[in-house]
Amino acid sequence: MSIKYKAVQVTKPGKLEIVEKAITEPTSGQVRIRVEACGVCHTDALTVEGAFPGINYPRVPGHEVVGTIEAIGPNVDGWKEGQRVGVGLMAGHCEHCQPCRRGDFVNCANQVMAGISSDGGYAEKMIANADGLAAIPDNLPSTEGGPLLCPGLTTFNALRNSKARPGDLVAIQGVGGLGHLGIQYARQMGFQVVAIARGKDKEDLAKQLGAHHYINSSAEDPVAALQALGGATVILATAASGKSMSPLLSGLVPRGQLVVAGAGNEPIEVNPTPLLFGMRSVVGTMTGSPIDAEDTLSFSSPQGIHPMIETFGLERAPEAYERMMSGHARFRIVLTVGE
Numbered sequence: 390m391s392i393k394y395k396a397v398q399v400t401k402p403g404k405l406e407i408v409e410k411a412i413t414e415p416t417s418g419q420v421r422i423r424v425e426a427c428g429v430c431h432t433d434a435l436t437v438e439g440a441f442p443g444i445n446y447p448r449v450p451g452h453e454v455v456g457t458i459e460a461i462g463p464n465v466d467g468w469k470e471g472q473r474v475g476v477g478l479m480a481g482h483c484e485h486c487q488p489c490r491r492g493d494f495v496n497c498a499n500q501v502m503a504g505i506s507s508d509g510g511y512a513e514k515m516i517a518n519a520d521g522l523a524a525i526p527d528n529l530p531s532t533e534g535g536p537l538l539c540p541g542l543t544t545f546n547a548l549r550n551s552k553a554r555p556g557d558l559v560a561i562q563g564v565g566g567l568g569h570l571g572i573q574y575a576r577q578m579g580f581q582v583v584a585i586a587r588g589k590d591k592e593d594l595a596k597q598l599g600a601h602h603y604i605n606s607s608a609e610d611p612v613a614a615l616q617a618l619g620g621a622t623v624i625l626a627t628a629a630s631g632k633s634m635s636p637l638l639s640g641l642v643p644r645g646q647l648v649v650a651g652a653g654n655e656p657i658e659v660n661p662t663p664l665l666f667g668m669r670s671v672v673g674t675m676t677g678s679p680i681d682a683e684d685t686l687s688f689s690s691p692q693g694i695h696p697m698i699e700t701f702g703l704e705r706a707p708e709a710y711e712r713m714m715s716g717h718a719r720f721r722i723v724l725t726v727g728e
C-alpha cells in the first residue's frame with residue numbers, strides 16, 4: 390500500500406490545492422476510511438473562504454463522505470473493516486458537555502465538524518471518529534449517499550420532527566439542493582405538498598418530484614396562494630435568502646411553523662402580528678446525528694428518493710466547488726474518488 394494519499398486542501402482563504410499527504414493510523418476511538426465519494430456543499434465555503442471563526446489551515450473540506458473502513462483504532466466497538474460508512478457534518482460528540490449529558494448530541498458544544506474542525510472527505514483517505522459514523526445500506530450507491538447525509542438528512546429530519554401530520558399542507562420553499570429532496574420526503578411522508586419557487590421553470594420538476602401544487606412567487610403572492618389552499622401547517626424554508634422567508638409566516642395556519650433550513654446573509658424579519666395572533670413560530674433546524682442519518686438513508690431508497698447529482702473526479706474539486714458556488718449545479722455535486 391502506498392504511504393501517501395491524494396487530498397484537496399485549503400491553504401489560505403479561497404485557495405484549494407491538490408496535495409499528497411502521509412497516511413496516518415487511527416488513534417483511540419477513530420477509524421480510517423478509504424473515501425469513495427464526497428458531496429460538495431455550500432457549507433464547505435466556511436472552510437474554503439475562511440468564514441468559520443478560528444479555522445486552522447491547511448484543512449481538507451468535505452462533510453458528505455461515503456467510503457469503506459480500512460483501519461480501526463483502539464477502543465472502537467460496533468464497526469468492522471470493509472464496512473461502508475458515511476460521515477456527515479456532525480462527526481463526533483464529546484459526551485461531557487451539558488447538551489451531551491442531556492443526550493442532545495447534535496448540539497454538543499465540542500462537536501467535531503468534518504471538513505471544518507478536522508480534515509474531511511475531499512481526499513482518498515479520511516480519519517473519522519467512530520461515534521460520527523453512519524452505516525450505509527448495501528444497495529445505496531456511494532455517490533447518492535453523500536448528499537443524503539447532508540441536504541437529505543436536513544430536510545428529512547426537519548419534516549419528521551415538525552408538527553405536520555400526514556394529510557397536512559406542507560410547503561417547501563426553494564427547489565434547489567435542499568428543496569428537491571425536501572419535496573420528495575414531504576410527499577413520501579404523506580403530506581399535501583406545495584413547492585414555492587421564483588419563476589415557472591421549476592414547476593414541472595417540482596411536480597415530478599412529488600409536489601401537488603406549485604406557487605410561482607414571482608407571479609403571485611405566496612401568502613395569498615398558501616391561504617387559498619387553506620394555509621400550511623409547516624413551511625420548510627430552504628432558499629438561501631432570509632428576505633424571501635420573512636413574509637411567509639402569514640401563510641401558516643394558527644400554531645404553524647416556519648422551519649428554517651437555508652442560510653442566507655440577510656436577516657429574517659419577523660412581523661410580530663402573525664406571530665402573536667395565531668401563535669405561529671419560527672424555528673431553526675440543523676442536519677442531525679449519525680443515527681438520524683441512518684434513518685434518512687433507510688427511508689430514502691425504499692421510497693424511491695434520490696438526490697439529483699453531477700459527479701466530478703477528485704482532482705477537479707476546485708472546478709466542482711466553483712460550479713457549486715455559482716449556483717448552476719443541478720442540484721448537488723459529488724466528487725468521486727478512486728475506482
Ligand SMILES: [Zn+2]
Nearest residue numbers: 430432453539
Ligand atoms: Zn453539506
Ligand SMILES: [Zn+2]
Nearest residue numbers: 483486489497
Ligand atoms: Zn458534547
